[in-house]
Amino acid sequence: MPEILTEYTESWCSVDSKRRRKSGFNLFDLFILLIVAAAVVLIFWLVGGRKSVAVEGAAVKVTYKVEVTAVTEDYKDSARVGDTVRDGVRKSDLGKITAVKVSPMTSVTSNILTGEAVKAESPTKYKVELTCEADGSLTQGRVSIGSYNIGVGTEIYVQSYGFSGKGYCVAMSYEEGGEPDGE
Structure with a gap:
């Protein structure tokens, strides 16, 4: 043991x-x-x-695109380069139009006979893409033009001389060194 x-x-x-x-x-x-x-x-x-972050509250030059859909034939060519854009609700200045692109409005519909999704162009409605530039500022990680916070996906009611509509911001970029936006 x-x-x-x-x-x-x-x-x-x-x-x-x-x-x-x-x-x-x-x-x-x-x-x-x-x-x-x-x-x-x-x-x-x-x-x-990799991208350098702008200082909080710094002046930035903002370039953004607003896509307005379901524009009729009568108003598709009303937006012009150089026109001032403002918010249709708050009436605040949102910069100037630098480019306008008009294309037929497309939608995805279902083919009843085959059941597949089909991309179809509307013969009477158009999509207007406005490229705009404005002086803004970076506050709390958001880009502001005056008192208007803007970002991709923001719903915007745009107005300019002869053109208005509801659209969405589909692209945006900014760089440091813009003029103060004078809130």
Whole structure:
């Protein structure tokens, strides 16, 4: 019987010594930590770290596109380059039109006979894409033109001389160095 206790004690001691050896911090652990830290830095850099962020409240030059749909034949050519654009609800200035693109309005409909989705052009309705420029500011991570916060997806009621309609901002960019927007 003493032999069994001796073997059990010896095997217990060897397991305990192995456990002590594995509990220390070694160079392999440091290598893994460095790889994880490098991956985190790379992800932040790829997501948005490459573009320099404008200073909070800084003046920025804003270029944005508003897409107005369901415009009739009579008004499709009413928006002109150089016209001033304002918000149709708040009546605040939203800059000047720098480009106008008119195209037939398309919609996706279902073919009743075959059941497939078909892209169809409307013969009487048009899509008008206005490219506008304005002086704005960056406040709380949002671009503002005067008191109007604007971003991609923002619903905008645009008005200019001879043209008005409801549309959405479909693209926007800004760069530092614009004139103060004079709220």
